[in-house]
Amino acid sequence: MEYGQPQASTGGSVVRAILSLLPDWVEWTVLSLIAAWLVSLGAVQVWRRIQYCRAVRAGRPIHAAAQYGQGRGADCLGSYAPPRRPDADGD
Structure with missing residues (x-):
């Protein structure tokens, strides 16, 4: 064992x-596929950030996933869904 070298994990x-x-x-x-995957993750993150900035600048709603009357993700849970509050108006 050499004392000057750090040990590998x-x-x-x-x-x-x-x-x-x-x-x-x-x-x-394999190494090139891993590198391409990491580069694509970074590219998607930059693309989403650009889209977010464009939406803010144009005054559009930021997150359009939950449209009016669409409900929440808990609506799809069936019997496991939490009970609805009587004062909830669907947002």
């Missing part, structure tokens, strides 16, 4: 061991 050594068993082309393909 257990998860990192397991991933390194699994990747060393694969052929090089599979290893590079």
Whole structure:
């Protein structure tokens, strides 16, 4: 054991061991797919932020998922749904 080197975590050594068993082309393909997935997550986040800013600037409603009269997600729970309050007006 060398004292100057930091020890790898257990998860990192397991991933390194699994990747060393694969052929090089599979290893590079898996790593590139993971990188593409991470880049696409970032791109979707930026796209949503741009859409949000455009909606705010245009004065449109921000979240259009719950339209009037649509109800809440608890309406789909059936017998597990919480009881409705008598003073609730559906918003």
